[in-house]
Amino acid sequence: MTELKKHFAVIGNPIHHSLSPQIHSAFAKEAGLHIDYKALLSPLDEFKNTIHQLIAQKLSGANVTLPFKKEAYELASQHSSHSRIAEAVNTLEFKGDQIIGHNTDGIGLVRDLEQNLNVDLKRKKILLIGAGGAAEGVIYSILEKEPSELTLTNRTIEKSHVIRNKMDVHAKSFNVNLNVIEMAKLPDQYFDIIINATSAGLNNAEFDLNHKVFHEGSLAYDMMYGKETSFIREAQSQGSKTSDGLGMLVEQAAEAFFIWHHIKPKTKSVIESLRAL
Numbered sequence: 001m002t003e004l005k006k007h008f009a010v011i012g013n014p015i016h017h018s019l020s021p022q023i024h025s026a027f028a029k030e031a032g033l034h035i036d037y038k039a040l041l042s043p044l045d046e047f048k049n050t051i052h053q054l055i056a057q058k059l060s061g062a063n064v065t066l067p068f069k070k071e072a073y074e075l076a077s078q079h080s081s082h083s084r085i086a087e088a089v090n091t092l093e094f095k096g097d098q099i100i101g102h103n104t105d106g107i108g109l110v111r112d113l114e115q116n117l118n119v120d121l122k123r124k125k126i127l128l129i130g131a132g133g134a135a136e137g138v139i140y141s142i143l144e145k146e147p148s149e150l151t152l153t154n155r156t157i158e159k160s161h162v163i164r165n166k167m168d169v170h171a172k173s174f175n176v177n178l179n180v181i182e183m184a185k186l187p188d189q190y191f192d193i194i195i196n197a198t199s200a201g202l203n204n205a206e207f208d209l210n211h212k213v214f215h216e217g218s219l220a221y222d223m224m225y226g227k228e229t230s231f232i233r234e235a236q237s238q239g240s241k242t243s244d245g246l247g248m249l250v251e252q253a254a255e256a257f258f259i260w261h262h263i264k265p266k267t268k269s270v271i272e273s274l275r276a277l
């Protein structure tokens with residue numbers, strides 16, 4: 001008997017740029033699964049209705065992207081620990097009446113760093129720039145890897161303090177020194193990994209970061225993908241290694257795929273083929 005085709009979607013606004021349908025279709029092909037995965041634009045004030053319509057249409061799960069990750073968190077009836085701590089959901093599972101919320105962004109980032117870029121996070125010094133949803137979504141996964149230090153900075157520094165206060169208990173439990181330093185006061189100290197979680201590159205906006213934070217041997221990681229940002233250019237000019245966030249995108253999708261299908265997909269060939277585009 002052939003298995004019924006399962007249906008999935010990624011929901012966002014805008015959504016036309018999403019690579020998720022391509023990524024999940026590639027994973028499914030490799031795994032021999034027949035799935036349907038589409039990109040769906042939700043009106044900004046209709047997210048909840050969109051989800052309920054999808055459940056009525058017997059969707060098995062959905063990915064959620066900007067700007068709906070907080071709303072997805074509020075909509076979920078159960079939460080994974082990562083999504084509860086981030087208060088944001090990027091992966092939904094629909095099981096009977098239950099809407100289960102997960103957040104695979106942090107796992108995606110850490111896997112890209114450790115498995116694809118061969119950078120071990122343990123006992124490293126990490127600088128995380130940004131204090132929006134993208135930054136908040138990855139902090140717990142970084143702390144879990146027990147770096148020696150995680151420094152938070154942001155243009156609006158009060159937001160970094162709010163996150164620090166919220167995450168302090170977790171930092172202590174993993175023995176991580178969690179700091180906040182104003183962007184303008186970042187010292188000329190060595191960070192092993194500098195992560196850009198701001199949306200500055202998205203709008204080609206002015207990004208006021210002292211180039212002295214970049215050093216030879218550091219890795220500058222921009223969670224954005226698909227275009228070269230001034231963050232990456234500046235890091236390269238100072239001799240740092242660099243990476244965009246394409247690998248993170250594929251790895252967060254792989255974790256969502258695992259949640260839905262209980263199969264760990266191979267990611268390297270998918271990353272390579274997307275990079276070649």
Ligand code: ATR
Nearest residue numbers: 130131132133134135155156198199200205206207
């Ligand atoms: P996301 O969900 O992508 O994180 P967000 O919640 O709107 O989006 O957060 C955007 C982040 O990018 C914030 O940290 C923002 O800084 P502020 O908190 O000061 O607004 C940061 N950001 C956006 N444009 C920036 C710029 N030109 N320079 C520096 N930081 C910028």
